[in-house]
Structures are given as structure tokens and as C-alpha cells.
Amino acid sequence: MLHVENLTASIEDKQILKGLNLDVGDGEVHAIMGPNGSGKSTFAHTLAGRDGYDIGGVVTLDGADLLDMTPEARAAAGVFMGFQYPVEIPGVNNMYFLRTALNSVRRARGETEIGARDFLAVAKEAMELVEMKQDFLDRAVNAGFSGGEKKRNEILQMAVMQPRLAILDETDSGLDIDALRIIAGGVNALRGPERSMIVITHYQRLLDYIKPDFVHVLVDGRIVESGDHTLALHLEDHGYADFVNTDLNDAPERPLAGAPS
Amino acid sequence: MSAAAATTTRLGSIDVLDGVVLPTKRDEAWRYAPLRQLAELTFGPTVAGLVQLPFDLDERIGYLDGPRIVVVNGAVDPERSNLDGAEGVHLAALADVAGATPELVVRHTDGADIVDSIMAFNLAYGTDGAVVQIDAGVDVATPIHVVDVVVPGSVTNASSTGVVIQLAAGSTATVVETRLGAGSSFGGSNVRTTIDLGADAALDHVVVQDLPVNQVHLGYIDARQHERSTLHLRSFNLGSSYGRLACHVELVGAGAHADLSGLFFGVGEQTLDQQITVVHDAPDCISRQTFRGVLDDSSTGVFNGGIDVCPGADGTDAEQSNDNLLLSDRAEVNTQPRLEILADEVACKHGATVGQLDDTALYYLRTRGISSSDARRLLINGFADQIVDDLTVDSIRTWITHRLGHDHD
Numbered sequence: 282m283l284h285v286e287n288l289t290a291s292i293e294d295k296q297i298l299k300g301l302n303l304d305v306g307d308g309e310v311h312a313i314m315g316p317n318g319s320g321k322s323t324f325a326h327t328l329a330g331r332d333g334y335d336i337g338g339v340v341t342l343d344g345a346d347l348l349d350m351t352p353e354a355r356a357a358a359g360v361f362m363g364f365q366y367p368v369e370i371p372g373v374n375n376m377y378f379l380r381t382a383l384n385s386v387r388r389a390r391g392e393t394e395i396g397a398r399d400f401l402a403v404a405k406e407a408m409e410l411v412e413m414k415q416d417f418l419d420r421a422v423n424a425g426f427s428g429g430e431k432k433r434n435e436i437l438q439m440a441v442m443q444p445r446l447a448i449l450d451e452t453d454s455g456l457d458i459d460a461l462r463i464i465a466g467g468v469n470a471l472r473g474p475e476r477s478m479i480v481i482t483h484y485q486r487l488l489d490y491i492k493p494d495f496v497h498v499l500v501d502g503r504i505v506e507s508g509d510h511t512l513a514l515h516l517e518d519h520g521y522a523d524f525v526n527t528d529l530n531d532a533p534e535r536p537l538a539g540a541p542s
Numbered sequence: 543m544s545a546a547a548a549t550t551t552r553l554g555s556i557d558v559l560d561g562v563v564l565p566t567k568r569d570e571a572w573r574y575a576p577l578r579q580l581a582e583l584t585f586g587p588t589v590a591g592l593v594q595l596p597f598d599l600d601e602r603i604g605y606l607d608g609p610r611i612v613v614v615n616g617a618v619d620p621e622r623s624n625l626d627g628a629e630g631v632h633l634a635a636l637a638d639v640a641g642a643t644p645e646l647v648v649r650h651t652d653g654a655d656i657v658d659s660i661m662a663f664n665l666a667y668g669t670d671g672a673v674v675q676i677d678a679g680v681d682v683a684t685p686i687h688v689v690d691v692v693v694p695g696s697v698t699n700a701s702s703t704g705v706v707i708q709l710a711a712g713s714t715a716t717v718v719e720t721r722l723g724a725g726s727s728f729g730g731s732n733v734r735t736t737i738d739l740g741a742d743a744a745l746d747h748v749v750v751q752d753l754p755v756n757q758v759h760l761g762y763i764d765a766r767q768h769e770r771s772t773l774h775l776r777s778f779n780l781g782s783s784y785g786r787l788a789c790h791v792e793l794v795g796a797g798a799h800a801d802l803s804g805l806f807f808g809v810g811e812q813t814l815d816q817q818i819t820v821v822h823d824a825p826d827c828i829s830r831q832t833f834r835g836v837l838d839d840s841s842t843g844v845f846n847g848g849i850d851v852c853p854g855a856d857g858t859d860a861e862q863s864n865d866n867l868l869l870s871d872r873a874e875v876n877t878q879p880r881l882e883i884l885a886d887e888v889a890c891k892h893g894a895t896v897g898q899l900d901d902t903a904l905y906y907l908r909t910r911g912i913s914s915s916d917a918r919r920l921l922i923n924g925f926a927d928q929i930v931d932d933l934t935v936d937s938i939r940t941w942i943t944h945r946l947g948h949d950h951d
Contacts, residue, residue, distance in 0.1 A: 329909045332901075356911035368906040372924030372931075378910075381920065386911035421924070438910065 282307050282477055283446055288338035289502075290320075290327050297323045299502035300338070305446070308474040312488055312513060313481045315499035316521045321481045322365060324499065325450040328479075329362035330355050342446060356382075357389035359445025363435040363452050369423040375434070376418035379404060379441050386442065407440035411467045429460035436467040447471070448479045453487040465490030485517035500524050553640050553704060554665035558653040562662045571658070571817050574844045574876060576784050580758065584699045585663035585732055587616030587670070595693065596724045603689055603720055605937040609633055610687035611672035616701035618670050622689075630680030630713070636671035636704050647673065649766075650706045650736040655790075660760050664734040668702030671733075674717055678710035678740065685716040685746075685935050692722075692757065694729020700758060702732045707747070709771075711740035716748070716935060721761065723753035723781070730758035730782065737763065739771035741795060746774045748938060752781040752945070755810060762788045769795030769824075776933055777804035778942055779814045788817035793827040793855075803832040805929040807946060808841025808873070819848035822885070826857040834929050835866040836922055837873035847892070848880035855885040862892040867925050869899065869918075919947065 283305040290298040297320045305311050315321050327336055330352035340347040342358055350358065370378070383403070384394040395403070404418060411433040423431050432452055439447055449468065453461055468491050472478070480491055488496070488510060496512040497504045498521070505524045506512065564581060565572035595614070599622060603610075611633055612622035618635035625633040639647050649655070656662050672688045692701045707717055721731060730753060739745055753759045759782040765773055779785045791800045806814035814837075820829040835843035845864040866875040879892040899921050907917035923930075926946055933939040 331905055351914070352905060352908035353911050353913050356909055360909075362909050364906065368900070368903045370903050370906070370921065370924055372927045373920055378907075378920070381916065382907075382910035382912055385913060385916065389911065442910070 286339040290334045310478045312493035312496045320502040361444030363449040365451040367431040371424045428455040485513045562659040586667045605941040606687040608684040612689045630677035632675040634673045664702040671704035673706045676713040679712040682715040692731045700730040700732045705735040707737045709743035712742045714744040716746040718748040723757045732760040735763045737765035741769040744772040749777045758784045765791045767798040770797040772799045775802040779806040786815040792821045796824045800829040808837045813842040815844040821850045822855040822858045823852045829860045831862040838869040840872040843875040845877045851883040858888045864894040866896045
């Protein structure tokens with residue numbers, strides 16, 4: 282359903298993605314791992330539609346050209362990105378935000394908007410998934426949320442939006458083990474034959490909870506190795522050194538390999 | 543400059559004009575005012591007995607349907623007003639009160655507190671306005687509405703209106719002032735409000751300025767607060783080519799509390815000017831100034847906020863903040879704190895920020911399917927709502943939200 286071919290992205294003459302290829306099938310969960318600075322987050326943002334990148338290559342979702350779409354059109358097409366750093370929006374009520382988001386997407390798809398009461402039922406179900414209380418909806422979007430609450434709010438949004446393709450960017454960063462369990466539980470509950478996921482992570486730890494169908498190693502803007510979940514275990518033991526050393530002979534600025542701090 | 547023909551008795555002596563000169567650019571308080579334009583204005587009542595309004599007033603001010611005093615072109619319109627207040631609530635035309643019991647409104651009419659020519663014109667040429675008096679200990683549940691409407695017609699007149707709000711000891715009330723205008727010709731309104739709060743009285747005061755952008759509004763609020771009284775001012779400075787809300791609050795009784803906040807939201811070529819001064823002249827008083835500006839297109843915002851702490855006003859707790867959102871690179875804001883502290887054990891804080899819409903927040907909202915224009919509006923309203931949410935009268939909050947949303951559809 283997602284086809285990425287020779288994707289390149291640069292920002293202010295600095296090339297970050299250098300020809301990335303990836304195919305994600307229906308219902309598959311792909312993990313993308315890699316050292317700091319390898320381009321993991323940039324890849325996520327090029328799929329979500331962030332401005333400011335100079336982009337080349339082909340990205341299609343169910344055959345439609347994704348690169349040609351605005352971020353909101355991509356959301357309507359079924360793309361959802363869970364942010365590594367969810368943005369605080371003071372003054373905007375979380376519930377209102379969620380309903381506006383859902384209804385924007387429904388409008389764009391030519392579906393009827395959902396009323397306040399029906400939405401509450403949708404939101405309640407989503408909240409149970411990430412073990413949140415009602416007051417969570419009454420607060421401003423992410424404002425004053427703890428790190429764990431912000432990440433849970435991302436998964437809550439994903440549960441409400443029911444995307445076709447979810448890209449989770451370092452969803453595990455900054456989480457304690459309880460929050461990680463809750464979030465992984467939410468993500469697993471949202472797995473299904475119609476929904477594909479790209480899980481971007483630095484650590485193997487998350488993949489103990491969300492078991493991927495495929496693992497890819499991203500180094501210096503390219504996928505240098507792909508395999509099943511055992512590849513993640515290999516990385517856990519050996520770090521990225523193998524891939525960095527063999528594949529970066531032409532890289533002028535070598536990212537720090539090995540165990541992250 | 544001259545007054546339009548006044549048909550009734552003036553409220554104040556014409557002597558108040560002795561020695562009065564128009565403000566100049568050198569007056570800090572008038573630096574951003576269109577002085578040449580103001581000099582073209584007269585300040586009398588425009589047309590006595592105007593019955594036709596070019597819009598449906600009830601539709602414009604439908605957010606409140608309780609007791610109200612409607613002033614049209616500087617004179618109370620009894621047909622459109624509803625002066626039946628509850629027990630202990632006295633609503634009247636200023637001309638009537640000044641005629642029958644002038645001592646009741648003497649602080650408004652004696653001119654002692656007049657500090658500039660615009661206020662002097664208001665007093666010298668104005669003939670009428672609204673009086674709201676609440677008896678001691680009375681708790682008024684229904685908001686009282688004072689509506690000022692100007693339709694300048696062919697005269698370039700800024701109609702002069704007086705508003706007197708008096709809460710006797712221990713009383714509480716909500717007074718909403720809505721200031722409107724209509725018509726395509728230049729003109730506007732000059733409204734001077736005098737507020738007296740007795741000991742332990744509490745006033746919720748909402749001011750909505752929404753004149754058309756071909757007119758000017760000159761508003762001045764002079765409040766005096768006694769022991770432990772509370773003033774909550776919420777101002778919404780939205781309309782006019784030049785919309786001015788000046789506010790001078792004197793805390794003369796120990797433990798008085800002034801909480802002043804406001805939103806100014808400029809588009810096009812508007813200049814929206816807030817001139818705020820709080821004088822702490824008694825110990826242990828609290829004051830807050832919380833003003834937010836949103837400025838689009840080529841609009842200009844001004845916040846000139848003063849805190850004066852007099853000798854002996856020990857235990858003063860005063861804070862001031864002015865946060866601004868610039869939506870265009872042609873918009874500007876001028877923010878200036880003025881602090882004069884002549885007492886001991888004083889806590890004074892002030893801060894100002896100027897920012898733009900956060901690109902990352904816009905992107906975040908768009909990844910959730912929200913269109914670029916909706917995302918912008920959501921962020922702008924989120925910023926403004928931190929003032930709007932403070933409104934205790936639901937119907938006004940709804941109206942303001944609607945009004946702000948409409949301008950950015």
C-alpha cells in the first residue's frame with residue numbers, strides 16, 4: 282500500500298535522505314531503526330508532508346502520489362504521524378481539537394461530520410485504549426502534559442483518526458516502562474489487516490512490545506539492511522557499528538555509531 | 543473644532559475647555575492616535591431624536607436581553623431601552639440624574655479628573671448618557687447592558703456620551719458596555735465612563751468596542767475603588783479605524799483588587815490603542831493587567847500600561863503582562879510598561895511578548911487533517927481565548943468567539 286522509491290530529501294543543501302526504498306503491504310508493521318542523524322525523523326516528516334525539504338523520488342499510498350499532497354490531504358488519504366515531540370497548543374481544547382481533526386478528514390472524504398455526542402463515544406473508546414481519564418479531553422492540547430501524557434495523546438489521536446498508515450516517530454522516547462506498556466498496548470490494539478505501521482525507534486526495547494513484521498536499518502539516509510524482528514535483537518547486541526562501518530565509506534560526516542546515550 | 547448644535551443642557555461647564563489644547567505626537571498617551579483626523583471631528587450629540595438605525599439593533603446586541611440603557615447619538619433612546627432593573631438597581635438617563643440630583647454624579651461632571659482635551663470635549667459638549675446605580679448590599683444577578691450607538695450621518699461628529707456606574711458598599715453587579723456605530727461617513731464616539739465602587743463591592747465590567755472601521759472610538763474609563771472592592775474589567779477592542787480604550791483605576795481603599803484584561807484584534811489599517819494606568823494609593827491592594835493583541839494585515843496595536851505605587855501603599859501586589867501575536871509582517875505592536883514605585887514592600891512584575899504563529903503547531907494541526915486556514919484560526923482563537931475564556935457571561939463569550947471567527951473565515 283505504501284511504495285517509496287529512491288526518496289531523497291535535503292534541507293538547505295544538506296542531503297539527509299539519499300535514495301530510500303521501502304514497500305509496506307497491508308496490515309504490515311515495519312520498524313525502522315538507525316543511529317542518531319541517520320534520517321529517521323526526516324523520513325517520517327517527508328511522509329507526513331512537512332515544508333522546507335527539497336524532495337525527490339516517488340512515494341505513493343494506494344497508488345496515489347503522496348508527495349504532491351498537503352499535510353491535511355495526506356491525513357485525509359489516511360496518513361497519521363505520531364510526533365516524537367508533540368506540540369503544545371495552549372488555549373485549544375483537546376476534545377475540540379480531536380473533533381475538528383476527525384471532521385476535517387471526514388469532510389475531505391465526502392463523509393458526514395460527526396456530532397458532539399457521537400464523538401464523545403468515539404473519544405471514550407480511544408481514551409480507554411490509552412488508559413486516560415475524561416479530564417484529559419478538557420485540557421489544552423499537550424499544554425503542561427508530562428512526556429508520557431503527550432505520547433499517550435498521540436496514540437489517542439491515532440485511535441480517533443483510524444489511519445490507513447501510521448508512522449510513529451520515536452514514540453517510546455522519554456517513556457518509563459509503565460507508559461511504554463500502555464502505549465504499546467494501544468498500538469497493538471490498533472493493528473489490523475487494513476492498517477499498516479511504520480515504527481521508528483532508536484531502541485530495540487519498544488519492539489519487545491510491538492512486534493514488527495520487518496525491521497530495517499537506516500544509516501546515512503539509506504536502508505542498508507532489512508530483516509525480520511531478529512535483526513532488532515542483533516542490533517541490541519552489536520549496535521549499529523557493523524552497518525556504519527561497512528556502508529559509510531563515502532560519508533563525510535560519520536554519525537556516531539554504537540550504543541546511544 | 544466646534545460642537546455640533548446641542549439641543550439640551552450640557553452636563554459640564556464649558557469652562558472645562560479653558561486652556562485645553564489638542565494632544566500632539568509628543569504626548570506619549572496620544573503618540574499613535576490619528577491626530578489630524580481627530581482634529582476634523584466635532585464632539586456634540588449628532589442628531590437628536592434619531593429613530594431609524596441602519597441595522598437591527600436587537601440582532602447586533604442579542605446576546606443580552608435583560609435591563610439595558612441604549613444611547614443613540616449621545617442621547618438615551620427610551621424606546622430601545624429597558625430601565626426596569628431589579629430591586630435596588632437604578633437605571634436612568636444621565637441628563638435626568640444630572641438635572642434632578644446633580645450631586646449624585648458630581649464626580650463625573652465636575653471635570654476635576656479631566657486630563658486631556660478629548661475628555662474635556664466629552665464633558666463640555668456631551669448632554670446625556672447612562673447611569674447605573676446599585677444600592678448597598680444588593681447582589682444583581684442579571685447583567686446590565688449599556689449600549690452606545692453612533693450614526694454620524696453627514697456630520698463628522700464623534701458623539702459624546704457619559705456613563706456613570708456606582709456600586710454602593712457590598713453590592714455586586716455585571717455591567718456590559720457595547721459600543722457600536724453605523725453609516726459610511728467619518729465620525730465616531732467619545733465615551734467617558736466614571737466608576738465608583740464602595741467598600742466590598744464587586745463589579746464585573748465588560749467593554750466591547752465594535753464600531754465600523756470608517757469611524758473612530760475614544761473611550762475613557764475612570765474607576766475609583768474603596769476598601770476590598772473588586773473590579774474585573776474585560777475589554778474587547780475590535781472595531782474602528784482608531785479604537786482607543788484608556789483606563790485609569792485608582793485604588794484608594796486598602797485591600798482593593800483591580801483585575802483588568804483585554805483583547806485587541808486588529809485587521810486592515812486599524813490602530814487599537816490601550817492606555818492603562820493603575821494607581822495604588824492604599825496599602826495591600828492587588829492589581830493585574832493582562833492584555834493580548836492579535837494584529838493582522840497593516841494594523842497597529844498599542845499597549846501603554848502604567849503602575850503607580852504612591853507613598854504609603856505598602857504591600858502592593860501589581861502585575862502586568864502584554865502578549866501579542868503578529869499575523870503579518872506589516873502589522874506592528876508598540877508595548878510600553880511604565881512603573882513608578884514610591885512605597886516599600888512592593889511586588890511589581892511586568893512582561894511583554896511579541897510572537898508569530900508557530901509553524902510547528904500549524905504543521906502539527908495540518909497533519910491531523912485540519913486545513914491551513916482552520917489551523918490558523920484555531921491557533922489565533924487559542925491565543926485570544928485566554929482572555930475570552932475569562933468571561934463569566936456565556937452569551938457574550940459566545941458572541942465574541944463568533945465575532946472573532948467571522949473576521950477570519
